[in-house]
Amino acid sequence: MSKMWSISVPGSTANLGPGFDSVGLALGLYLKLDVTLQDEWQFVHHSSHLPVEIIVEDHLVYQVAQQVAQKFNVQLPACKVDMYSELPLARGLGSSASAIVAAIELVNIVCDLQLDEQAKCALSSEIEGHPDNAAASVCGGLVIGATLPNGELHLVNEKQVDAAFAVFIPNVELKTAEARKALPATYEKGYAVHASAYSNLLVAALLKQDYALAGQFMEADLFHEPFRAHLIPNYETIRTLARDHGAFGTSISGAGPTMISLIDSSKVDAFVEKMQQYLPDYTIKAAHVDTQGVQVTVQNG
Numbered sequence: 001m002s003k004m005w006s007i008s009v010p011g012s013t014a015n016l017g018p019g020f021d022s023v024g025l026a027l028g029l030y031l032k033l034d035v036t037l038q039d040e041w042q043f044v045h046h047s048s049h050l051p052v053e054i055i056v057e058d059h060l061v062y063q064v065a066q067q068v069a070q071k072f073n074v075q076l077p078a079c080k081v082d083m084y085s086e087l088p089l090a091r092g093l094g095s096s097a098s099a100i101v102a103a104i105e106l107v108n109i110v111c112d113l114q115l116d117e118q119a120k121c122a123l124s125s126e127i128e129g130h131p132d133n134a135a136a137s138v139c140g141g142l143v144i145g146a147t148l149p150n151g152e153l154h155l156v157n158e159k160q161v162d163a164a165f166a167v168f169i170p171n172v173e174l175k176t177a178e179a180r181k182a183l184p185a186t187y188e189k190g191y192a193v194h195a196s197a198y199s200n201l202l203v204a205a206l207l208k209q210d211y212a213l214a215g216q217f218m219e220a221d222l223f224h225e226p227f228r229a230h231l232i233p234n235y236e237t238i239r240t241l242a243r244d245h246g247a248f249g250t251s252i253s254g255a256g257p258t259m260i261s262l263i264d265s266s267k268v269d270a271f272v273e274k275m276q277q278y279l280p281d282y283t284i285k286a287a288h289v290d291t292q293g294v295q296v297t298v299q300n301g
């Protein structure tokens with residue numbers, strides 16, 4: 001067998017309520033790619049979570065890989081890419097960001113670009129349009145990110161998150177582009193002041209590991225949830241059920257339609273079991289925090 005690179009990328013949740021486009025957290029649900037060189041490009045999907053139809057030129061991983069190769073002016077050889085995924089598409093678990101991060105890593109290793117973590121975060125965030133999911137998939141743990149008007153990306157990455165999460169994944173998709181159309185173009189000053197104060201408290205509470213406070217502010221978003229709630233099946237029902245069964249707080253995961261609860265690690269398994277009884281049509285899972293971010297291993301044939 002020839003040389004094979006295995007790329008593992010965690011999925012992620014974005015926003016956690018009011019941290020809109022800025023707060024991301026890597027979750028222990030993975031996209032995996034096995035990459036070998038061959039004469040022509042080929043993608044083989046080994047999971048029901050990946051697109052059924054595969055047209056190489058339309059594949060997100062292929063498109064981003066070509067874009068990155070062009071940017072760095074390198075010749076990208078054709079690859080066979082075997083893909084495995086635990087991340088359902090268009091559900092708010094960062095599937096597109098993980099695919100973008102995987103494509104950047106593919107070019108990085110095959111063309112020996114020697115990109116560091118900051119460069120991978122900057123590039124993936126630029127392609128995704130915001131740093132929340134992308135930087136979490138690169139770094140692992142909790143990230144708070146913002147891009148300055150000069151294009152510089154600044155990140156704070158905290159790996160110490162000693163709580164667990166549970167995801168409520170409905171059997172419907174919601175494309176991020178659609179969910180973004182529901183948002184207002186502007187916010188009135190007093191409203192924006194409150195919204196950013198809630199976001200500041202969310203971040204401060206997460207960094208202090210005060211999860212009761214973090215959960216409270218996960219449910220206090222003013223930036224996007226009030227405008228997206230109607231797109232999310234069982235939005236209020238899930239928040240209420242989760243609160244009544246011990247969750248610190250529940251928010252839309254990314255652009256939805258998945259909801260995510262923050263909960264004490266010791267309670268998460270019983271919580272998931274209970275929630276699954278109430279919502280049998282959902283896939284409800286415990287999701288622990290990934291602290292490693294994107295990883296590559298090499299096998300020489």
Ligand SMILES: Nc1ncnc2c1ncn2[C@@H]1O[C@H](COP(=O)(O)OP(=O)(O)OP(=O)(O)O)[C@@H](O)[C@H]1O
Nearest residue numbers: 060089090091092093094095096099175176254255
């Ligand atoms: N592993 C993948 N391989 C190929 N295409 C993918 C892959 N993951 C995501 N995509 C593409 O990205 C689309 C989903 O992107 P979208 O931003 O709408 O959702 P998401 O990233 O899952 O959710 P969110 O950004 O809210 O967390 C899919 O419909 C597909 O076109």
Ligand SMILES: N[C@@H](CCO)C(=O)O
Nearest residue numbers: 014020021176254255
């Ligand atoms: N912050 C993004 C995450 C999804 O890409 C949103 O809520 O639209």
